Structure formats: C-alpha cells, structure tokens
Amino acid sequence: MQPLERGQLGVMRLHAAVLALVLCAAATAAEAVLAARVEAMPPGLVLGPVLALSAFLVLFSPGRRYRAWAYAMTEDELRIAFGVWTRVQTHVPLARVQHIDVIQGPVERAFGVCRLVLHTAGTANSRVVLPGLSRAAAEAIRDEVRARIGREEEA
Amino acid sequence: MTDAGRPAATGAEPETVADRRVHPATVPVRFLKNAPSALLGLPAAYAYVSRGDWSGMLAVAGVGILVVLGLHWLAWRRFRYGVGTNDVVIESGLLTRTRRSIPFDRIQDVDIERGPLQRLFGLATVRIETGGSASDEGLIDSVTLPEADALRAAVRAGKAQVRTGEIEAAPALPAARPIFEMGLGRVLVAGVFNFSLVYLAGLFGALQTFRGVLPFDIDDPGRWIGLVEDQARVGVGVGAIVAVALLAMIVGLVLGIARTLAADYRFRLSVEGARFRRTRGLFTRSDVVLPKARVQLALLRTGPLRRAFGWGSLQFQTLGGVVAGGQRQSVAPLATTAEMGEIMHEQGRLSMPDEAAMEKVSSRHVLRILPTRLGLPLAAILGASAVWPPALFALPLLGAMLVVAVLERRFHRYALGDDLLFIRSGVWRQELWIVPTARLQTLTLTRSWLQRRLGLASVLVDTAGAPMLGGPRIVDLSLARAQALMDRLARAARG
Numbered sequence: 116m117q118p119l120e121r122g123q124l125g126v127m128r129l130h131a132a133v134l135a136l137v138l139c140a141a142a143t144a145a146e147a148v149l150a151a152r153v154e155a156m157p158p159g160l161v162l163g164p165v166l167a168l169s170a171f172l173v174l175f176s177p178g179r180r181y182r183a184w185a186y187a188m189t190e191d192e193l194r195i196a197f198g199v200w201t202r203v204q205t206h207v208p209l210a211r212v213q214h215i216d217v218i219q220g221p222v223e224r225a226f227g228v229c230r231l232v233l234h235t236a237g238t239a240n241s242r243v244v245l246p247g248l249s250r251a252a253a254e255a256i257r258d259e260v261r262a263r264i265g266r267e268e269e270a
Numbered sequence: 271m272t273d274a275g276r277p278a279a280t281g282a283e284p285e286t287v288a289d290r291r292v293h294p295a296t297v298p299v300r301f302l303k304n305a306p307s308a309l310l311g312l313p314a315a316y317a318y319v320s321r322g323d324w325s326g327m328l329a330v331a332g333v334g335i336l337v338v339l340g341l342h343w344l345a346w347r348r349f350r351y352g353v354g355t356n357d358v359v360i361e362s363g364l365l366t367r368t369r370r371s372i373p374f375d376r377i378q379d380v381d382i383e384r385g386p387l388q389r390l391f392g393l394a395t396v397r398i399e400t401g402g403s404a405s406d407e408g409l410i411d412s413v414t415l416p417e418a419d420a421l422r423a424a425v426r427a428g429k430a431q432v433r434t435g436e437i438e439a440a441p442a443l444p445a446a447r448p449i450f451e452m453g454l455g456r457v458l459v460a461g462v463f464n465f466s467l468v469y470l471a472g473l474f475g476a477l478q479t480f481r482g483v484l485p486f487d488i489d490d491p492g493r494w495i496g497l498v499e500d501q502a503r504v505g506v507g508v509g510a511i512v513a514v515a516l517l518a519m520i521v522g523l524v525l526g527i528a529r530t531l532a533a534d535y536r537f538r539l540s541v542e543g544a545r546f547r548r549t550r551g552l553f554t555r556s557d558v559v560l561p562k563a564r565v566q567l568a569l570l571r572t573g574p575l576r577r578a579f580g581w582g583s584l585q586f587q588t589l590g591g592v593v594a595g596g597q598r599q600s601v602a603p604l605a606t607t608a609e610m611g612e613i614m615h616e617q618g619r620l621s622m623p624d625e626a627a628m629e630k631v632s633s634r635h636v637l638r639i640l641p642t643r644l645g646l647p648l649a650a651i652l653g654a655s656a657v658w659p660p661a662l663f664a665l666p667l668l669g670a671m672l673v674v675a676v677l678e679r680r681f682h683r684y685a686l687g688d689d690l691l692f693i694r695s696g697v698w699r700q701e702l703w704i705v706p707t708a709r710l711q712t713l714t715l716t717r718s719w720l721q722r723r724l725g726l727a728s729v730l731v732d733t734a735g736a737p738m739l740g741g742p743r744i745v746d747l748s749l750a751r752a753q754a755l756m757d758r759l760a761r762a763a764r765g
Contacts, residue, residue, distance in 0.1 A: 191760075192764075201718045202717040203716045203717075206756060206760050208712075208763045210763075210764060211712065236589065236734035237712055237732035239732050239739075240711065240712045
C-alpha cells in the first residue's frame with residue numbers, strides 16, 4: 116500500500132484549522148455573553164476546553180487520519196484504506212468503474228495534490244474518493260482505468 | 271387516437287412525427303382524480319364570496335370546475351406522441367413546447383399501469399422506462415388498453431430491430447408462460463402474515479389529526495377503557511387491557527389483509543423470453559416487466575411462523591427503471607421454498623444455498639454485540655430502579671437478551687459458492703441474500719474499535735439498484751477469514 120502525498124496532510128490541517136477557528140470564535144462569543152450574565156464565572160470555562168479540542172483537531176487529528184490513508188493499484192482493482200476509529204478497506208474492481216473524475220480544489224491546488232473519484236453502478240458506495248494524489252499519479256490511474264473500460268466494452 | 275397505425279417501418283422518414291393523442295376520456299379521468307384536492311379549495315371560495323350565500327359559492331365552484339376542465343382539455347390537446355423507426359417522441363407543454371425523443375436503445379422497458387378510474391374507462395397509463403431518474407420522463411397517460419399493448423409491442427419490436435439492424439418484420443414475441451400465481455386463499459394467508467401494528471400506529475396518527483371532530487378523547491385511554499370500566503368498577507385492569515390488546519390485534523390483522531389484498535390480488539408472475547412479467551393489484555392493476563439480465567440479487571424474507579411452514583417472500587433487486595415501489599420488486603409475496611427456487615432457477619443465475627455449506631461467523635460476534643444487546647437494557651433498568659426500585663425485578667430479562675445474542679450468531683451464516691454469495695441473518699425475521707458475484711460492485715472490509723480489539727472484521731458488498739441502507743453484509747468474521755473472503759470475492763468479481 117502506498118501513502119498519500121505529503122501535501123494532503125497540509126490540506127487536512129488547513130480544513131481542521133478553519134473548523135477550529137469557527138469553534139474558537141463561537142466559544143469566545145459564548146464566553147463573553149456568559150461573563151456578562153453570570154456572577155463570578157471562572158474565566159476560560161468554555162474557551163479552555165474548546166482551545167484544547169482545537170489543538171487536538173489541528174495538531175494531532177490530521178496526522179492520524181493522514182497516516183490511516185493508503186492505496187494500492189493492482190492489475191484488476193484499486194484498494195483504498197482509511198479511517199482511524201473504524202478502519203475501512205475498500206476494493207473497487209476496475210471492471211466495475213463507470214466513469215472517473217480527477218478533481219482539484221483551490222486548497223488542493225495550493226498544496227499540489229488532487230483527488231480521484233471513481234463512480235460505480237453501486238448504491239451505498241457508488242462514489243469512491245481517493246484524495247491526496249499527485250496530478251501525475253491521479254492521471255496515470257485515470258488513464259489506466261479508462262483504457263480498461265474501453266477494453267471491457269469491446270469485449 | 272388517429273389511425274396512423276403502427277410506426278411505418280420504412281426507415282425513410284428523417285424525423286418521427288408525433289401525431290397521436292392520448293384518449294379523450296383522459297380529461298374526465300384526470301379531473302376526477304384531482305377532484306378531492308380541488309374540493310379543499312371550496313371553503314376558500316366560500317370565504318371569497320364572503321356573504322356566505324350558497325348561489326354565489328356554487329357559481330364560483332362552477333367557474334372553477336370549468337376552468338380546470340378547460341386546462342385539462344388544453345393539456346390533452348397539446349400532448350402528442352409518436353413511435354418512429356428509432357425512437358418514441360413525446361410533445362407536451364401549453365406555452366413552452368417540449369419535444370422529447372427517447373431512442374429505442376435507451377428504453378429499458380414499457381410498463382402498463384391501471385388505476386381504478388382508468389379501469390372504469392378502459393384506459394391504461396404507459397410508462398416508458400429509461401435508466402434515467404425522472405419518473406415522468408416517458409409517461410403516456412392515458413390510452414386504451416389495446417393501444418397500450420400495441421405501444422409496448424411496437425417499442426419492443428423497434429428495440430429488436432435496432433439491435434439486429436433488421437428493418438423487416440419484427441420477431442414475434444415469445445408467449446407468456448406463467449410460473450407463479452397466487453389464488454385468493456394464498457393472498458389472504460399472505461395478508462395474515464402482513465399483520466402489523468405499525469399501521470395501527472398510523473391509524474392513531476390519523477385519529478390525532480381529526481381529534482377535534484371525534485366524539486371521544488383519544489389521548490385518554492382511561493376514557494376508552496372506561497367503556498368497560500363503568501360496568502365493572504372493581505378489577506378493571508386486566509380485563510380491559512386484554513380487551514384493548516385483542517382489539518388492536520384484530521385491527522392489525524384486518525389492516526394487514528386489506529393491504530395485501532389491495533397490492534397482491536391475482537398476483538401472477540410469468541416469463542416472456544428474457545423477461546419476467548408481473549401483474550397484480552385489486553384497485554390498481556399494475557403490469558411490470560423485469561428483464562432477467564437486470565436482476566442484481568435475490569432477497570428472501572421469512573418470519574418464525576412462515577418458516578415453520580416452509581414459506582417466505584422473494585424479491586428481486588433490479589437495476590434502473592423507475593418503477594413505483596422501489597428497486598426491490600416482489601416476485602413472490604408468499605411462496606414455498608420450492609416455488610421460490612423455481613423462480614430463481616428461471617432467472618438463470620440464482621439458486622438456493624446448500625445449507626450444509628453455510629458457515630457461522632466468529633463466536634466472538636456474541637461478545638461484540640453484548641454491549642448493545644445487554645448494556646443498553648441494563649443501563650435502562652438501573653436508571654429506572656433509581657426512581658422505582660421494583661424495576662430491578664426486570665434484571666432476569668437480561669438472560670433472555672443473552673440467549674438472543676447467542677442465537678444471532680447461530681443464525682448469521684454465509685457461504686461463497688462458485689458464482690453466488692449467500693448471506694443469512696436474523697433470529698425472529700430472517701433474511702437470505704443471494705448475490706451473484708458477477709454483480710458485485712465494490713467490496714468493503716471495516717473494523718470498528720471494538721472489532722479490532724476482538725480481532726474481527728465485517729465485509730460489506732455493494733450492489734447496483736439497492737436502497738441506500740440495509741445492503742448485504744457479513745458482520746464479525748475473524749480477521750483472517752474476512753481477508754480471505756475479500757480476496758475470493760475480488761477474484762470472483764473479476765469474473
């Protein structure tokens with residue numbers, strides 16, 4: 116199994132930072148309101164735990180999630196593993212891929228990664244996403260799958 | 271209803287002409303169908319006239335009816351369809367004209383449905399099914415029954431021509447051969463098994479809505495039971511409760527039978543070449559076609575009593591097609607194992623599992639489900655005992671939960687045959703999934719925190735055309751077995 120590009124860690128951390136910022140802003144507001152209403156409220160009653168949570172979200176969580184991701188491209192299938200609490204391993208038989216997208220958002224572009232989306236005819240798992248690939252790697256996988264879809268249809 | 275007849279198979283015309291209209295009786299049928307909701311507008315009209323004199327109100331209502339009839343008539347005038355050499359064309363729209371062309375090779379099949387009003391007028395709705403998601407994509411509402419059959423035949427013949435590239439006479443359709451039918455007796459028995467208190471709850475919900483107009487207070491069971499209570503002041507409890515429970519059972523039973531009668535009356539499944547054809551229904555007769563090749567899996571359901579008689583219900587999950595009632599189509603509401611085996615055999619790919627080959631999941635499955643099966647009731651009992659100490663007497667119930675957990679593991683079995691995956695689960699109501707490995711889309715192995723501590727893993731298989739929740743899954747295999755199964759499934763899925 117191959118790890119994701121290093122840039123994906125940056126993407127995850129940035130997303131976590133945005134979330135943490137929103138949480139902290141809300142906590143600060145709540146703290147201000149409470150301080151005005153409640154007598155003798157110990158300072159940091161709300162902000163403290165939220166700051167700790169934010170530190171966990173930004174400093175620890177992205178690394179753990181990043182390390183949980185891995186993928187492997189075999190001859191007939193793409194294998195993807197992810198998940199920290201619930202470990203998930205998905206096998207997508209290439210013959211089942213209906214179409215395939217390579218997507219790069221602005222944040223991903225800044226970190227030089229993109230994400231591959233495999234669409235199958237399935238239901239619960241009809242969209243299998245593999246983030247954190249270099250453009251070259253994503254396009255290589257896409258071309259291989261595309262060639263394969265072409266072959267299946269001729270057969 | 272012009273007599274343009276069957277589509278001219280000359281191949282010369284460049285564009286299909288939409289020259290046919292639906293039956294004129296469609297106008298009154300649609301009007302009557304919408305009448306109940308239009309009636310709700312009457313009080314508004316009444317308020318509008320404000321002085322509250324009846325003649326004014328009737329005048330408003332009369333004008334309203336005329337306007338609505340006129341609109342329906344206009345819609346009828348502006349709706350045309352036609353069948354060409356390569357496609358079906360539907361033109362509609364009052365102001366904005368829409369011309370929709372549905373190529374034959376995009377058409378999955380043609381379904382015919384008949385509601386009670388339509389049957390009164392001898393009409394039918396034709397639904398041209400494409401893989402698309404919009405349900406009114408190819409709706410022709412309504413034509414006479416012979417015209418509907420002719421349309422279906424024309425589309426099928428057209429499809430066959432497109433496929434073979436042959437313009438000459440279309441191949442004759444294979445004759446329908448019934449393979450499963452349900453007489454009235456069987457439908458009634460199926461209704462008994464459809465006994466459900468859920469609908470009773472629904473009935474209560476409806477009563478809630480109309481509580482203002484009901485002569486009794488439904489929120490006060492004391493008053494309900496009071497009917498009995500008044501007569502016997504002493505020792506009410508038991509007798510009244512039994513009476514109410516009995517009443518609930520009877521209502522549940524009647525509702526179950528009525529529901530089943532409405533849906534499955536004169537249920538018939540037949541085979542026409544490469545398709546199943548199912549007709550059923552008391553008020554609304556539906557005629558649905560299920561191509562054999564589009565069946566993704568079979569789901570066999572049974573309950574404790576049905577199991578004792580060797581009965582169950584069989585559904586096929588199909589790909590695409592926007593058929594009312596979801597993507598899992600009932601092909602046998604109540605059938606014996608042998609009958610269900612025959613239907614599956616007819617499909618070609620499916621068959622019943624070899625019971626001896628069905629393996630149990632890991633024995634640690636019992637441990638893994640204990641926290642939910644035992645932990646939650648325990649917490650509830652302890653919580654209740656804090657308020658009301660006698661609640662502790664419910665503790666022996668936990669023993670029963672333990673038995674259930676052990677049974678759950680006993681009944682959760684799986685087997686991977688040459689080209690079929692079998693999964694069975696459920697203690698009280700059992701499900702048996704029969705999935706052709708060639709139909710597997712993606713395979714997923716998941717391990718939750720607890721599963722990793724116990725060395726377990728679950729295997730989920732995704733198939734096409736399934737509802738979002740509740741797909742086939744094997745829960746709590748030992749990790750080594752789960753991985754071996756994943757590898758075997760992946761190899762089988764490659765074909």
